[in-house]
Amino acid sequence: MKLLPKLKKYRTRRIIAAIAIIGGLLGFVIANPNSYESIIQPTTEAKTDTTSTPATDSDNSASVILEQLEIKGRAPKTGYSRDEFYSGWPKIDGCNLRQIILKRELGDSASLADDNCTVISGEFDEPYTGSHMIFYQKTDLSNGLQIDHVVALSDAWQKGAQYLPKETRYEIATDPLNLLAVDSKTNQGKSDGDAATWLPPNKAFRCQYVARQVSVKYKYGLWLTQAEHDAIAKVLETCPNEPAIIDK
Numbered sequence: 619m620k621l622l623p624k625l626k627k628y629r630t631r632r633i634i635a636a637i638a639i640i641g642g643l644l645g646f647v648i649a650n651p652n653s654y655e656s657i658i659q660p661t662t663e664a665k666t667d668t669t670s671t672p673a674t675d676s677d678n679s680a681s682v683i684l685e686q687l688e689i690k691g692r693a694p695k696t697g698y699s700r701d702e703f704y705s706g707w708p709k710i711d712g713c714n715l716r717q718i719i720l721k722r723e724l725g726d727s728a729s730l731a732d733d734n735c736t737v738i739s740g741e742f743d744e745p746y747t748g749s750h751m752i753f754y755q756k757t758d759l760s761n762g763l764q765i766d767h768v769v770a771l772s773d774a775w776q777k778g779a780q781y782l783p784k785e786t787r788y789e790i791a792t793d794p795l796n797l798l799a800v801d802s803k804t805n806q807g808k809s810d811g812d813a814a815t816w817l818p819p820n821k822a823f824r825c826q827y828v829a830r831q832v833s834v835k836y837k838y839g840l841w842l843t844q845a846e847h848d849a850i851a852k853v854l855e856t857c858p859n860e861p862a863i864i865d866k
Contacts, residue, residue, distance in 0.1 A: 680850075689842050703771050713734075714736075719794065719797050724741065745800060745818065746801055746804045746819065766798050767791065768798055768830050769835060769840070774790055777835070777843075779840060795834055795863055796830075813846050814843065814846040817849070825853060825854065828849075829863070832862055
């Protein structure tokens with residue numbers, strides 16, 4: 619696999635890309651990792667009537683939202699499987715959600731196959747490691763990147779999701795707010811860890827990472843363990859104004 623890493627500091631803020639209408643093919647495409655518009659509803663139809671944006675009011679900082687989350691112990695993992703959330707990436711107007719997320723991350727550098735969906739090459743600043751990654755062909759992308767659930771599905775299951783309707787669990791698994799394209803090896807190291815057991819090696823991204831976890835858990839009413847709460851709070855001490863991501 620021809621990956622040419624060159625370490626550089628991952629930007630802690632990225633400008634939210636505008637949502638572009640593309641000839642009715644996708645309905646819209648998210649063009650930036652900090653664009654948090656929900657792509658699909660449980661019916662897999664495009665959601666176009668609501669938007670999500672980083673909160674700018676200090677009352678909606680991740681630090682403030684963190685204190686609104688319930689703190690409890692883990693529920694049993696009994697009964698968990700990914701199929702309790704979803705059985706695979708859904709399609710939106712014929713395009714696989716994985717490919718949509720890849721295009722969002724790679725932005726203008728993404729080259730598409732003839733189907734106008736499949737990403738076959740591109741480059742971007744990978745958030746978990748801070749490395750700049752270049753992909754020359756589709757196999758490079760397949761081997762080098764995975765789509766991570768920022769709040770792992772197993773973690774979500776043990777912190778409230780098992781008590782939610784299956785339709786809501788489906789939303790958790792397919793919500794772009796909870797999805798990032800990341801380095802495969804690093805993602806495997808994360809596994810289903812929460813912030814108490816795993817944080818990105820790239821320290822410059824940790825504020826955004828825990829803010830996104832807080833935002834997902836707030837959005838879907840999931841709880842935290844005390845250790846998880848304390849780990850997130852410690853990160854946010856270094857960036858007290860880091861915004862949460864809320865629906866408007």
